[in-house]
Amino acid sequence: YARSLALGAAQEGVAAGRSYGAPDEAGRARAQSFLAATAGDSLVGSSVTSTVTAATLRIEVTGRALSVFPGVPGLPVRQRAEAPIERFTAP
Numbered sequence: 001y002a003r004s005l006a007l008g009a010a011q012e013g014v015a016a017g018r019s020y021g022a023p024d025e026a027g028r029a030r031a032q033s034f035l036a037a038t039a040g041d042s043l044v045g046s047s048v049t050s051t052v053t054a055a056t057l058r059i060e061v062t063g064r065a066l067s068v069f070p071g072v073p074g075l076p077v078r079q080r081a082e083a084p085i086e087r088f089t090a091p
Contacts, residue, residue, distance in 0.1 A: 002043045002065035006079035009034040009048065013059035013081070017050065020086040024052050027059050035061070042066050044074060058082040 009031040017027020028050040035046050046063035059081055065074035 002039075002063065002074070002077045003079060005035070005039045005043050006046070006061040006063060006077050007081070008038070009046075009061045010059045010079050010081035013048065013050065013061075014057055014083045017052070017057045017059065018083050018085050020088075024050070027052075027057055031059050031061060043077060052085075055084055055087075056082055057085050 012034040013027040013029075013031030016022065016030035017024075019026075028048050031048045031050075035043065035048070039046060042065070043063040044066060046061060049060045049062075051058040051060075060078065061080070062076070062078045065077055067074040
């Protein structure tokens with residue numbers, strides 16, 4: 001479940017950040033907003049990083065799955081999504 005949440009956040013971030021004219025931080029902010037609204041305590045210690053180049057955007061979400069055993073840390077989770085940035089090009 002935690003992996004699905006992380007992947008969903010990364011995909012949401014890419015969808016927001018790759019649109020034409022979006023600022024560089026739009027994808028990262030959208031991914032963090034998604035996690036805040038849906039993850040609850042299922043993804044502990046989550047962090048979102050974004051890498052923007054001239055042609056692509058990559059969002060990576062990391063954290064730990066909620067542990068069901070007291071005293072045992074949850075499994076590490078890392079998911080990412082990448083897509084080309086929408087832009088005008090000359091033929």
